[in-house]
Each structure stands twice: as structure tokens, then as C-alpha cells.
Amino acid sequence: MKKITRRELIKQLGASALASGLMGASNQAFAKNSAHIVIVGGGVGGAAAAKYMRLLNADVRITLIEPNPEYIFCPGSNEVVIGLDTLESLTVNYHTIKSRYAVTVIQDRATEIDYANKTLKLAHGDIIRYDKLIVSPGPDFKYDAVEGYSKSLAERDFPAAWHAGPQTNTLRDQISALPQGGTVLITSPVDPYRCPPAPYERASFIANKLKLTNPSAKIIILDSKDDFVFHDVYLDFWKKQHGMGTENARVEWISKKNGGHVTQIDTKRRTLTTANGEVHKGHVINIIPPEMAGSFTRMNGLTEGDWAPFNSLDFSTKRDKDVYIIGDSAAADPMPKTGYIASNQAKVVTKAIQSELTGQQIGTPFITNNCVAMASENWGMTVAETFRYAGNNRPYEERYTLSDPTSNPYQQSIRAEVAKNWQRTFRKDIFS
Amino acid sequence: MMKHIIIKNGMMNKTLLMIGMVCALHSPISSAVTGGMSLEENDRLRNAYPVPTGAMLGDNCSACHGTKGAEFNEAMPPLAGMKKAHFIKLMKTYRENAFTSIVMHDVAVVFSDVEIEAMANFFVQQKAEQWTQPNWNPSLKESQP
Numbered sequence: 246m247k248k249i250t251r252r253e254l255i256k257q258l259g260a261s262a263l264a265s266g267l268m269g270a271s272n273q274a275f276a277k278n279s280a281h282i283v284i285v286g287g288g289v290g291g292a293a294a295a296k297y298m299r300l301l302n303a304d305v306r307i308t309l310i311e312p313n314p315e316y317i318f319c320p321g322s323n324e325v326v327i328g329l330d331t332l333e334s335l336t337v338n339y340h341t342i343k344s345r346y347a348v349t350v351i352q353d354r355a356t357e358i359d360y361a362n363k364t365l366k367l368a369h370g371d372i373i374r375y376d377k378l379i380v381s382p383g384p385d386f387k388y389d390a391v392e393g394y395s396k397s398l399a400e401r402d403f404p405a406a407w408h409a410g411p412q413t414n415t416l417r418d419q420i421s422a423l424p425q426g427g428t429v430l431i432t433s434p435v436d437p438y439r440c441p442p443a444p445y446e447r448a449s450f451i452a453n454k455l456k457l458t459n460p461s462a463k464i465i466i467l468d469s470k471d472d473f474v475f476h477d478v479y480l481d482f483w484k485k486q487h488g489m490g491t492e493n494a495r496v497e498w499i500s501k502k503n504g505g506h507v508t509q510i511d512t513k514r515r516t517l518t519t520a521n522g523e524v525h526k527g528h529v530i531n532i533i534p535p536e537m538a539g540s541f542t543r544m545n546g547l548t549e550g551d552w553a554p555f556n557s558l559d560f561s562t563k564r565d566k567d568v569y570i571i572g573d574s575a576a577a578d579p580m581p582k583t584g585y586i587a588s589n590q591a592k593v594v595t596k597a598i599q600s601e602l603t604g605q606q607i608g609t610p611f612i613t614n615n616c617v618a619m620a621s622e623n624w625g626m627t628v629a630e631t632f633r634y635a636g637n638n639r640p641y642e643e644r645y646t647l648s649d650p651t652s653n654p655y656q657q658s659i660r661a662e663v664a665k666n667w668q669r670t671f672r673k674d675i676f677s
Numbered sequence: 678m679m680k681h682i683i684i685k686n687g688m689m690n691k692t693l694l695m696i697g698m699v700c701a702l703h704s705p706i707s708s709a710v711t712g713g714m715s716l717e718e719n720d721r722l723r724n725a726y727p728v729p730t731g732a733m734l735g736d737n738c739s740a741c742h743g744t745k746g747a748e749f750n751e752a753m754p755p756l757a758g759m760k761k762a763h764f765i766k767l768m769k770t771y772r773e774n775a776f777t778s779i780v781m782h783d784v785a786v787v788f789s790d791v792e793i794e795a796m797a798n799f800f801v802q803q804k805a806e807q808w809t810q811p812n813w814n815p816s817l818k819e820s821q822p
Contacts, residue, residue, distance in 0.1 A: 297736070300745075345809065477710070585740050589736070592737075609726045612737065615737075615740070615780060615784055627783075629780050631719070633714075633787075642713070642719075642722055644711075644715075644716075646783035646786075647709065648709070666741070666752045666753055670740065670742070670743055670748050671740045671741075673743065673808075674744050
């Protein structure tokens with residue numbers, strides 16, 4: 246490991262780092278000249294990496310680079326859309342990560358990796374030397390996949406609301422203001438994207454709200470796919486609760502092969518046009534764009550195609566063995582892009598780093614995604630998904646079991662309780 | 678994810694047929710959709726590489742059971758400090774689907790005896806106290822601001 250004196254590091258980090266608690270938290274680590282683990286991105290993957298690295302090693306220096314002072318959890322944000330929860334209750338800060346786990350949190354945007362010198366440049370000009378760099382920036386949207394759509398439209402009248410934040414509240418307000426008998430259009434993107442069941446959970450939640458306040462309203466899901474996870478459970482729910490298949494269906498799902506793939510938006514007419522030329526008019530239009538790896542990943546040559554490939558044993562990138570990729574930006578198929586997966590990838594990476602630092606062989610990785618979704622507060626579903634290591638240059642092998650439709654209300658309800666329980670415990674696991 | 682052909686219980690091969698029958702016997706209100714690798718393939722991969730450590734396996738449980746299995750406030754029970762024999766018996770009972778549950782049968786079915794024991798060893802070493810105590814690591818506390 247490179248020896249970095251305290252003075253050098255202060256010089257590299259600049260005064261902003263001192264203000265963010267670097268001096269106190271890392272005194273002991275400085276004395277031991279221990280390795281410096283730097284993490285780009287303070288979402289679920291990055292925060293889990295910081296915490297679980299500290300659980301393994303009291304001496305390493307850990308620095309987390311994140312431009313935002315707070316993080317808003319995505320799980321739970323569909324509840325916000327229908328007023329069952331608020332963004333405030335999904336918001337966490339980095340105080341516990343800093344104080345309990347002695348992590349230096351720098352509020353800035355990472356821009357450039359200098360692989361040869363093992364340094365990271367930040368937007369405000371600071372340069373940080375790393376021994377190990379864990380990259381977890383989350384995905385970016387391909388707004389231009391729908392002609393006429395853009396980031397600025399998403400931030401105004403046509404929210405994507407796919408990362409919990411102001412757009413979530415915009416969508417909530419639009420749903421509340423929907424005229425009687427109005428139409429909500431939701432587009433669902435091609436795989437892979439963050440949280441595969443969430444477009445269908447969102448459509449279900451909105452339908453549940455409108456059933457009470459605006460029963461003649463309609464929700465149309467325009468899908469760029471022919472199938473989706475929990476398809477059977479959602480179809481069953483929509484039939485039983487929202488008249489799917491009847492004249493008065495509140496929810497309609499149009500698959501790709503039935504003309505659901507949206508190619509264009511006309512913001513003046515408030516219409517979406519699909520690949521087969523059909524035009525749908527919506528009072529509320531929620532476009533969930535397709536995704537690609539975050540720009541930090543792409544700008545630093547970590548991606549092949551849309552995502553960043555890695556070595557399966559330890560999630561080190563194909564580009565550089567000391568730079569790791571986790572979370573939604575990783576080319577981790579067949580793993581879905583969930584916070585659950587990101588946090589478990591973080592645990593694999595931190596164990597691999599700890600093995601390397603202590604001169605031990607890296608152990609066999611193992612990852613699960615035992616995740617949840619809901620159709621309503623009383624109608625839940627679960628997936629138990631295991632990923633086994635199948636060789637360093639091969640994808641993980643997946644086995645999964647999904648909830649099936651059930652007419653047993655107790656089973657529907659207890660699955661929903663499991664889902665709510667999971668949300669609470671998961672947030673605590675990552676940020677406290 | 679989940680691009681493999683979805684195999685309805687008991688329809689595609691003998692192993693799944695047997696699982697289907699077991700489900701039918703023990704879990705009449707539940708049927709499940711299973712896909713991806715078969716249990717034989719799961720066994721083969723399990724045997725092809727060293728057993729993951731107890732921590733590697735056990736840390737996967739934290740999203741539901743809390744960090745180090747030490748979440749004591751929620752519906753899903755804590756695992757931290759659980760007696761080894763109890764953990765092993767429970768996991769094997771789930772694995773055989775002899776104890777109806779929401780997800781634990783589907784979670785447990787992929788693990789070998791050795792893996793279950795490794796997890797049992799991991800959890801019995803964790804303090805049976807709500808995660809986290811402010812002084813979870815005294816050496817760190819001293820260096821904090």
C-alpha cells in the first residue's frame with residue numbers, strides 16, 4: 246500500500262474535507278498508514294460498501310464521495326405517489342455513516358480516475374489518492390429513447406419519477422389533480438432497469454387510489470417488453486380489483502407485441518406515439534426511460550455497451566483490478582438492478598478487499614435477492630433469488646422462486662406485511 | 678434477470694415434480710413459480726468451488742433480519758445469537774418445506790448442510806443485542822471526533 250502522510254492527504258483533499266470530519270475520524274488510521282478505500286456514490290451500494298468495509302476493518306481509511314447531502318430511498322416512493330408516505334420519511338443523511346463508521350464523506354461529484362497514479366479527481370478540483378476505488382454511481386436515463394422527451398421535461402410536466410425526489414411529488418400532485426374519468430399513461434422500459442416490478446406496483450397503487458377518488462379514470466401501461474416479473478400476480482390483481490378484461494377496465498397493460506413500445510411524445514397534445522403508430526392521449530404522462538450505466542462509469546472507460554463489466558469473483562472491473570463496480574451500473578445480468586443486490590455486491594467487494602489487505606485468498610462469493618413488491622397495502626409478493634458463482638469470467642447462475650397468484654386474502658396480506666417489514670429493515674441495514 | 682423459461686412446479690423435470698408434490702403436501706395455500714438453474718445445477722456449482730464463508734452467506738440475510746442478524750424490532754425474527762442447533766434445525770426444516778412459511782422455504786432450498794452450519798456458526802457469534810450499539814467498536818470510538 247502507498248504511504249500517504251497526513252500532510253499530503255490534507256493537501257490532496259483540500260479544506261472542504263477537513264470541514265467534513267476527516268481529521269477526527271481518521272486519526273487512528275493515519276497513524277497506521279493503512280489503505281485508503283474510496284467510494285464513488287452514496288446510494289445503497291456505496292453506503293453499504295462504506296459500512297460493511299468498516300465492519301471488517303477498523304483501521305482502513307474510508308472516504309465516500311457523494312454530491313448530495315441526503316439520500317432518498319427508492320423503495321417506498323410508489324407509496325409517496327399516492328400519498329401513503331412522504332419523501333421526508335424516506336430521506337436519510339450521512340451522519341451515522343460518518344460518526345458510527347468513521348467514514349469521511351465529501352460532498353462533491355467525482356469526475357475522473359487517473360488509473361496510472363491511482364487518484365480520483367473531484368468537480369471542485371480536489372484530487373484523492375486511493376488504494377481501492379469502489380464505483381457505485383447508479384444509472385443514468387436514456388431520455389432520447391422517446392423522441393421529444395428530455396431531462397428538463399422530466400423535471401417539469403412529464404415526470405419520470407424513477408429516482409425518488411421532486412418528480413415523485415410532481416407525479417403525486419398530478420394524480421390528485423386528474424380530472425374525473427381522466428387517463429394516466431405509464432411507459433415501462435426495456436430490461437434492464439432499476440427495480441423491475443416497480444412500474445406495475447406504481448400502476449396498481451395509482452389504480453387503487455383512483456378507484457376511491459376517481460373511479461372512471463384509466464391507467465394504461467405502455468410496455469417495451471412482452472413480459473415482466475410477477476406478471477401473473479399483477480394480472481390477477483388487475484382482473485380482481487380493477488376489472489381488467491371488461492369494458493370498464495381501470496388498468497390496461499399493452500405489451501410490446503400488442504403495440505406498447507413508445508417512441509415519441511407530443512407535449513402540446515399530451516400524446517404518446519407507439520412503434521406501430523398508435524396514439525395515446527394522457528392527462529398524466531409518466532415516462533420511465535430506459536437506463537444505462539452512470540456517466541462517471543462511462544466517462545472513465547469502465548463500460549462496454551451500456552454497462553460496466555467486472556470479474557465475477559470480486560467485482561473488480563475489467564479495466565483495473567483496484568477499481569470495483571457495484572450497483573445498477575454493473576453488467577451483472579442475470580442479477581436484477583435492485584438495492585438489495587447492490588448492497589450484497591458491496592458485501593462481496595468489501596470482503597474481497599479485506600482478504601487482499603490481510604493476505605488471504607478471496608473466498609467464493611454468494612449473492613441473494615430475496616426481494617418484495619406490492620399491488621396494494623394488502624396484496625404483496627416476494628421473490629427468493631440466489632446467485633451462485635460459476636467462474637471468474639462467467640455470469641453468476643441464478644435460481645428463483647416467485648410468488649404465484651393466490652386467492653387467499655391472508656396470504657396476500659401477509660406477503661404485503663413482509664414487504665413493508667423488508668423496507669424498514671433494509672433502510673436500517675444500509676444507513677444505521 | 679429471469680430470462681430463463683419459467684418452469685411451473687412439477688411440470689418440467691423429476692426434481693421439480695418432487696418439489697411440487699412436497700409443496701402440495703405441506704403448503705396447500707401456496708404454489709410457486711420457479712426458474713433459472715435446477716437444483717442439480719445448484720448442487721454442481723456448490724461442489725465446484727470452496728464453500729462460501731459463514732459471513733459471506735450470513736450477510737445476505739441482513740436486509741430482512743438486520744445487520745449481523747441483529748434486528749429485534751420487526752416481524753422477521755433476529756438471528757444474532759441464535760443457538761447453533763436451533764438455527765440448523767430450522768433451516769433444514771424450511772429446506773424440506775416441512776414448516777410452511779412465506780419465503781423461507783424458497784430461501785433455504787439452495788443451501789447444503791455445510792453451508793447451513795457455516796451460517797449457524799456465524800450467527801451464534803453475533804451478540805444478541807439490537808444493531809447497533811453506539812460503541813460497537815471501542816477502538817473506533819476513541820478516534821471519533
